[in-house]
Amino acid sequence: MRFILTTILGLALTTNTAAAQEAGPAKEPLIEVVPAAPDEAARRLELAERFIALMQVDQMSEMMQGLAVGMVPPSSRDLPAREQEILTAALTEAVGQMMPRMFEAMAPVYAEIFTLQELEELVAFYESPTGLAFVTKSFEAFPQITAVMNSIMPEILNDMATNLCDSLGCTPDELRELKAEIARSFPAQ
Numbered sequence: 001m002r003f004i005l006t007t008i009l010g011l012a013l014t015t016n017t018a019a020a021q022e023a024g025p026a027k028e029p030l031i032e033v034v035p036a037a038p039d040e041a042a043r044r045l046e047l048a049e050r051f052i053a054l055m056q057v058d059q060m061s062e063m064m065q066g067l068a069v070g071m072v073p074p075s076s077r078d079l080p081a082r083e084q085e086i087l088t089a090a091l092t093e094a095v096g097q098m099m100p101r102m103f104e105a106m107a108p109v110y111a112e113i114f115t116l117q118e119l120e121e122l123v124a125f126y127e128s129p130t131g132l133a134f135v136t137k138s139f140e141a142f143p144q145i146t147a148v149m150n151s152i153m154p155e156i157l158n159d160m161a162t163n164l165c166d167s168l169g170c171t172p173d174e175l176r177e178l179k180a181e182i183a184r185s186f187p188a189q
Contacts (some may be wrong), residue, residue, distance in 0.1 A: 041111065047120060048106075049108075067186045157182045
């Protein structure tokens with residue numbers, strides 16, 4: 001049980017640390033935030049919410065819940081089967097609860113970043129047959145894209161390990177150990 005709690009805390013800290021590192025010190029925004037008049041701001045928010053709905057949030061939430069299984073750390077394989085099931089169920093539930101809140105929180109950001117015209121054009125595109133096909137087929141392609149990514153991930157991580165060890169001056173044994181851990185984390189499909 002303690003391992004499960006430590007794993008969950010580790011995942012949370014990793015996520016928060018990564019977000020903080022990405023945020024870093026205050027930077028000039030890459031895009032210009034366009035202030036809006038109150039009535040325009042309401043229209044932009046409405047369009048942002050519509051845009052998010054067009055992204056088929058329900059399907060995306062289901063997909064992300066499926067991915068939660070992959071978030072279970074390889075070290076949890078040593079847990080008894082029942083604890084593995086509980087951990088997987090807890091992660092799946094947490095992701096399922098997070099997704100609607102995340103999408104709800106995104107709408108004001110989109111409303112602030114995109115102009116009224118851009119939001120109108122985005123909504124028009126995603127309501128068009130081509131836009132609807134794009135979203136639907138993106139979900140259909142996801143399992144294949146995931147399989148492709150999983151097949152190349154060990155190679156990418158091995159290259160990264162080699163580069164890191166070159167930079168850090170790892171011993172050949174340390175590099176072999178790192179690559180062995182990568183192989184354990186991504187067993188051959």
